[in-house]
Amino acid sequence: MTTTTVFFAALFYVATAILVLGLARKIYQYASTPAPLKIPTTPAPTTKTGVVLRMAREVILFESLFKSNKWIWLFGWLFHVGLAVVLFRHLRYFQYPVWDIVSLELVQAAGKYASFAMVAGLIGLWARRFLVDRVRYITTLSDHLILLLLIGIGITGMSMTFVSHTDIVGLKAFMLGLMRFEINPLPEDPLLMAHLALVATLMIVFPISKLLHAPGVFFSPTRNQVDDPREHRHLAPWAAELEK
Amino acid sequence: MAASTFETPKLLNDTATLPIPPIKPGAMQGVQSFIAGDKIQEQLGYPGELLPNWKERAIERMGELLQKYRGLQVFLDACVHCGACTDKCHYYLGTADPNNMPVARQELLRKVYRRYFTFAGKYFPKLVGAIDLTEEVLDQWYSYFYQCSECRRCSVYCPYGIDTAEITMAAREIMDSVGRGQKYSNEILGKLHRIGNNLGLPGPALEDTLAGLEEDILADTGVPVRLPIDQKGAEVLLVTPSADFFSEPHVESLIGYAKVFHAAGISWTLSSTASEAGNFGLFIGSYENMRKAALRIREAALELGVKRVVVGECGHAWRVAYSFWNTLTGVGAGAEDPFGKMLQQQLDHRYKQPSHICEVTWDLIQKGAIKLDKSANDHRIVTFHDSCNVARASRMGDIPGGQFIIPREIIKACCNHFYDMAPETIYEGTYCCGGGGGLLTDDLMEVRVKGALPRMQALKQVVDEKKVNFMATICAICKAQFTKVLPYYGFPMSMVGGVHQLVSTAIQLGTNE
Numbered sequence: 001m002t003t004t005t006v007f008f009a010a011l012f013y014v015a016t017a018i019l020v021l022g023l024a025r026k027i028y029q030y031a032s033t034p035a036p037l038k039i040p041t042t043p044a045p046t047t048k049t050g051v052v053l054r055m056a057r058e059v060i061l062f063e064s065l066f067k068s069n070k071w072i073w074l075f076g077w078l079f080h081v082g083l084a085v086v087l088f089r090h091l092r093y094f095q096y097p098v099w100d101i102v103s104l105e106l107v108q109a110a111g112k113y114a115s116f117a118m119v120a121g122l123i124g125l126w127a128r129r130f131l132v133d134r135v136r137y138i139t140t141l142s143d144h145l146i147l148l149l150l151i152g153i154g155i156t157g158m159s160m161t162f163v164s165h166t167d168i169v170g171l172k173a174f175m176l177g178l179m180r181f182e183i184n185p186l187p188e189d190p191l192l193m194a195h196l197a198l199v200a201t202l203m204i205v206f207p208i209s210k211l212l213h214a215p216g217v218f219f220s221p222t223r224n225q226v227d228d229p230r231e232h233r234h235l236a237p238w239a240a241e242l243e244k
Numbered sequence: 245m246a247a248s249t250f251e252t253p254k255l256l257n258d259t260a261t262l263p264i265p266p267i268k269p270g271a272m273q274g275v276q277s278f279i280a281g282d283k284i285q286e287q288l289g290y291p292g293e294l295l296p297n298w299k300e301r302a303i304e305r306m307g308e309l310l311q312k313y314r315g316l317q318v319f320l321d322a323c324v325h326c327g328a329c330t331d332k333c334h335y336y337l338g339t340a341d342p343n344n345m346p347v348a349r350q351e352l353l354r355k356v357y358r359r360y361f362t363f364a365g366k367y368f369p370k371l372v373g374a375i376d377l378t379e380e381v382l383d384q385w386y387s388y389f390y391q392c393s394e395c396r397r398c399s400v401y402c403p404y405g406i407d408t409a410e411i412t413m414a415a416r417e418i419m420d421s422v423g424r425g426q427k428y429s430n431e432i433l434g435k436l437h438r439i440g441n442n443l444g445l446p447g448p449a450l451e452d453t454l455a456g457l458e459e460d461i462l463a464d465t466g467v468p469v470r471l472p473i474d475q476k477g478a479e480v481l482l483v484t485p486s487a488d489f490f491s492e493p494h495v496e497s498l499i500g501y502a503k504v505f506h507a508a509g510i511s512w513t514l515s516s517t518a519s520e521a522g523n524f525g526l527f528i529g530s531y532e533n534m535r536k537a538a539l540r541i542r543e544a545a546l547e548l549g550v551k552r553v554v555v556g557e558c559g560h561a562w563r564v565a566y567s568f569w570n571t572l573t574g575v576g577a578g579a580e581d582p583f584g585k586m587l588q589q590q591l592d593h594r595y596k597q598p599s600h601i602c603e604v605t606w607d608l609i610q611k612g613a614i615k616l617d618k619s620a621n622d623h624r625i626v627t628f629h630d631s632c633n634v635a636r637a638s639r640m641g642d643i644p645g646g647q648f649i650i651p652r653e654i655i656k657a658c659c660n661h662f663y664d665m666a667p668e669t670i671y672e673g674t675y676c677c678g679g680g681g682g683l684l685t686d687d688l689m690e691v692r693v694k695g696a697l698p699r700m701q702a703l704k705q706v707v708d709e710k711k712v713n714f715m716a717t718i719c720a721i722c723k724a725q726f727t728k729v730l731p732y733y734g735f736p737m738s739m740v741g742g743v744h745q746l747v748s749t750a751i752q753l754g755t756n757e
Binding site for chain 1: 264266267269310311312313314315317318319321322323324325326327328329330331332342345347348351362363364370371372373396399400401402403404405406407410531532535566567568570571574576577578579580581583584596597598635636637638639642643644645647648672
């Protein structure tokens with residue numbers, strides 16, 4: 001067993017632990033912090049079903065962003081949908097046997113070409129950080145680095161798909177091994193190692209960065225509250241204490 | 245007052261919206277409202293002056309708020325700096341100061357949050373833009389968190405629903421907690437706690453005013469319309485902004501409410517102890533102060549034994565009443581606790597509790613309980629300004645968006661000539677008047693005038709194209725702000741008025757007897 005294999009195995013265990021525990025901690029924090037007042041941005045749905053639909057439109061279609069700015073919507077949506085389709089294709093590296101739906105020709109082909117949409121979206125978003133003075137003003141170093149990280153993941157991945165194929169059988173053995181706590185050798189392809197290192201970095205920064213928007217949106221009281229304050233008394237525990 | 249040496253922005257022809265200005269860093273840095281003195285601060289339970297250990301206290305207070313308000317926690321974490329909100333704030337559009345972009349305004353607080361509460365900010369501050377809390381930061385907070393009217397326009401457009409109003413409120417609460425409060429808002433809130441209304445009008449002065457108004461209405465119409473106060477056993481308690489008692493054009497709407505109740509034969513009363521619908525506790529983000537102010541209304545409703553609580557034309561007051569009264573005081577329905585039930589058992593649940601005066605009037609119009617002569621308003625060509633807190637933080641009627649439909653339906657029932665402003669400037673996308681959220685003070689005139697720019701531009705289009713000469717609104721702050729600001733843009737101040745001012749003109753008294 002090579003040092004590289006041990007290093008990447010360790011890296012993925014650590015990254016997964018940080019991602020899962022970090023996100024669990026933040027989600028627990030969001031879920032357990034009370035929202036003492038009814039603050040949905042109105043017009044808002046008056047039923048729970050309506051709220052589920054509003055949230056679905058928000059996370060699938062980026063409804064509010066669409067209302068706001070068509071360029072950001074286009075680039076942002078291309079990136080996120082591209083990423084989702086690419087990730088779905090990637091399930092095959094973690095499954096044995098692979099789900100039928102994942103092994104479909106269509107899903108695999110879509111997963112390959114969606115990477116172009118993903119990277120195009122990222123480049124568009126990055127360009128705005130230089131070209132629009134308002135966006136340039138609010139951009140931090142970490143905003144650039146996260147875009148760079150994602151573009152790096154996209155480019156290394158695409159290179160292995162379209163330019164120089166990696167030992168995919170070896171990779172799958174390595175990944176399935178990790179999931180069963182067995183360490184199998186990782187193919188020592190520089191592109192693959194770069195890709196995996198960047199992905200692990202993304203997993204590590206996820207719970208300590210703005211990537212928290214992913215769980216955060218579901219807990220946003222302006223989007224997830226039902227507009228029914230006159231019909232139901234809404235009282236946080238700490239606010240109820242004031243009545244005693 | 246502070247010398248105003250600013251230039252009023254120019255309006256363009258043939259457009260409802262202005263181009264997005266290039267950023268001008270620091271353009272509004274020095275513009276600050278007066279700081280509250282010790283007496284004002286202490287009335288609200290805050291330190292009288294900046295505490296010696298203010299930094300520690302500010303961080304501690306931020307930590308407390310993060311544990312009390314999920315919204316604050318999520319909003320401080322979730323922003324990705326996408327830029328969607330950067331051109332949505334009327335203060336940015338009017339001033340070009342980048343700190344008036346919602347995201348940048350939030351960042352003023354978020355940078356400090358990151359430094360003290362996040363791993364990345366503690367160990368890699370430069371990387372993520374985290375900074376220590378310093379005097380300079382506090383000074384920026386004081387400037388820019390009082391250049392936000394908490395109108396929530398940015399929250400409509402944010403992909404995560406981040407509401408700058410919530411951030412502004414938290415920042416103001418933190419500043420208040422360390423002894424840095426705003427004179428205007430805190431003085432008014434103190435008056436409300438002490439006397440019962442924002443203007444500090446004592447009961448006898450109020451009675452005199454109401455008696456005078458009754459005489460005026462009698463002289464104008466020949467009908468003895470009453471404006472009762474402290475009448476036990478009345479069906480309706482009307483709670484309205486105290487500006488309705490004294491200010492023009494506000495008082496015209498008060499007369500309108502009185503005529504509606506008279507014509508429909510509904511017994512009603514005002515209360516001398518709860519003579520204010522406004523609640524500046526909202527503006528400064530103080531749950532405790534907002535609750536204390538709202539409790540006056542609960543007490544008056546219990547004391548007078550009314551069956552219904554109705555709120556007059558006031559934007560933020562309607563937000564507090566509609567969205568928060570049930571939580572704060574139990575004016576509403578669906579309580580299962582003794583505190584809430586005590587009042588809710590008294591209220592008549594055939595009606596929504598509380599109701600907006602527009603809901604009451606629209607209901608009566610639909611039932612045919614009041615008669616309106618549209619031609620009485622033929623000298624007016626009317627448009628409607630959606631007030632921010634009504635549009636984006638409340639509702640009327642049974643369906644989402646009722647807050648847009650009902651006032652317009654009332655106007656159309658009262659007037660033959662009605663035209664909406666451009667669609668992107670009304671409804672949920674409405675531009676704030678520029679004076680809300682605790683900014684309606686002369687020391688912020690530059691902010692107010694420049695912040696009104698987007699609304700003024702949209703108004704100009706309907707004035708030019710439709711000859712509009714009356715902008716109706718249902719907010720006391722909008723009315724006061726526009727009265728002051730319209731002349732800066734070459735419009736007559738008398739152009740603004742209430743929806744019930746139109747009702748007052750059109751209503752046929754005595755027809756139901």
